[in-house]
Amino acid sequence: MNNDSSKLRVDFNRPVPVGRELEYVTEAIRSGHISGDGPFTKKCHALLEGTLGVCKALLTTSCTHALEMAAILLDIQPGDEVILPDFTFVSTVNAFVLRGARPVFVDIRPDTLNIDETRIEPAITPRTKAIVPVHYAGVGCEMAAILDLAQRHHLAVVEDNAHGLFARHKGKYLGTFGALATQSFHETKNFTSGEGGALLINDPKYAERAEIIREKGTNRARFFRGQVDKYTWVDVGSSYLPSDILAAFLYGQLEQRERIQSHRQRLWQTYFTALKDWGEKHGVQLPYVPSYDEQAYHIFYLLMPDLDTRQRFISALRERGIYCVFHYLPLHLSDMGRQFGGCPGDCPVTEEVSDRLVRLPLHNALSPDEQEQVIEAILEFPF
Numbered sequence: 001m002n003n004d005s006s007k008l009r010v011d012f013n014r015p016v017p018v019g020r021e022l023e024y025v026t027e028a029i030r031s032g033h034i035s036g037d038g039p040f041t042k043k044c045h046a047l048l049e050g051t052l053g054v055c056k057a058l059l060t061t062s063c064t065h066a067l068e069m070a071a072i073l074l075d076i077q078p079g080d081e082v083i084l085p086d087f088t089f090v091s092t093v094n095a096f097v098l099r100g101a102r103p104v105f106v107d108i109r110p111d112t113l114n115i116d117e118t119r120i121e122p123a124i125t126p127r128t129k130a131i132v133p134v135h136y137a138g139v140g141c142e143m144a145a146i147l148d149l150a151q152r153h154h155l156a157v158v159e160d161n162a163h164g165l166f167a168r169h170k171g172k173y174l175g176t177f178g179a180l181a182t183q184s185f186h187e188t189k190n191f192t193s194g195e196g197g198a199l200l201i202n203d204p205k206y207a208e209r210a211e212i213i214r215e216k217g218t219n220r221a222r223f224f225r226g227q228v229d230k231y232t233w234v235d236v237g238s239s240y241l242p243s244d245i246l247a248a249f250l251y252g253q254l255e256q257r258e259r260i261q262s263h264r265q266r267l268w269q270t271y272f273t274a275l276k277d278w279g280e281k282h283g284v285q286l287p288y289v290p291s292y293d294e295q296a297y298h299i300f301y302l303l304m305p306d307l308d309t310r311q312r313f314i315s316a317l318r319e320r321g322i323y324c325v326f327h328y329l330p331l332h333l334s335d336m337g338r339q340f341g342g343c344p345g346d347c348p349v350t351e352e353v354s355d356r357l358v359r360l361p362l363h364n365a366l367s368p369d370e371q372e373q374v375i376e377a378i379l380e381f382p383f
Helices: 021-031 039-052 065-073 090-097 143-153 204-214 222-226 244-255 257-282 307-319 333-341 346-354 369-379
Strands: 056-060 080-084 102-106 128-131 156-160 180-184 197-201 302-303 357-359
Touching: 039 056, 039 197, 039 244, 056 204, 056 257, 065 090, 065 156, 065 204, 080 090, 080 204, 090 102, 090 143, 128 143, 143 156, 197 204, 204 222, 244 257, 257 333, 257 369, 307 346, 307 357, 307 369, 346 357, 346 369
Parallel strands: 080 102, 080 128, 128 156, 156 180
Antiparallel strands: 056 197, 180 197, 302 357
16 A cells, blocks of 8 residues: 555645644743653643543553553553453553453444443453453443443453543543543544653552653652652653653644544534435445444544455545545454464454445544545545
8 A cells, every 4th residue: 555645635644733832842942841741741731630530641652651551550460361352453452461461352343343342241251450441433432331340350441542532421531431541642643742642540549650650660750749858769660751842742732622623523524414325325334423422533434345345445535636544453363363362253343344444534634625525536436
């Protein structure tokens, strides 16, 4: 697949400043503090904590690193098992495999493409340590059922909320259900710092240790608060702090969250309205959002009738200068997944969805004219 987007009229993704990002980056550079936990990092923490109502938010260098911190906080050990959806990005599983855990892949629902909550309990064993639901496309998993299972079996819940910042499930923000949750600020996300993430802490018992792990295993944060007269190495950890330059850009994005979300909502609704009848006519499934969910408008996807149609569709739009992409491949069928016992047929919904799904351009710089070109090309696609 040719990834040269320079010739394309409509990019799949195009990160852009939408507010005071560049002004804040300049301010951060001039302040003389561009390493981690500077003024803009603290502003991002305060905004996330105040808006979401979480105990603590900590910016990280990526969502992957936030997940790694979660695995350390849960004291994941070799031989432990972690349950997660088969249809997700590899970071979700890598964070726990790095600690020696065995991933247990569970199939997804055919409607929301989230983990099928009815398949979780049969996957629980005495070695199970955690459940990691992924809110695909920023639509909430069935968290009541998942939390009930976790409570009955004494398991931790870590929400991978890379797609779903500021979305709600039954009136409650995604990322505030589990003991821990992670966010992504990669350039493909609604709010970006290029690379970046955050760990959200809902259970206060993890808060102090999370600061230590994030600061290379030292109690440096306590030192700067005047709680100790010197800091030292007290635990395992690594360097998970992003530069304050990145936090400055991110803060400019987060300030504009209502504007960004309104723009993405308009784009999403325009796609849905324009393509609903076309989809029904040609057997193309559009995204499903339960009535009790307020989604993040992160992804607009189509589920084509089969793999061949999906591939022809992507090629046809590419010929018209429109960049569409597919998404995750089944983790259980990857080279690494097979090492953990994955076999064809283990997760049939994931296997089918992976072959059929295509993502349409949806980003903060997408204009009405560009979207109109996309829709026109779709409606003219020859089945």
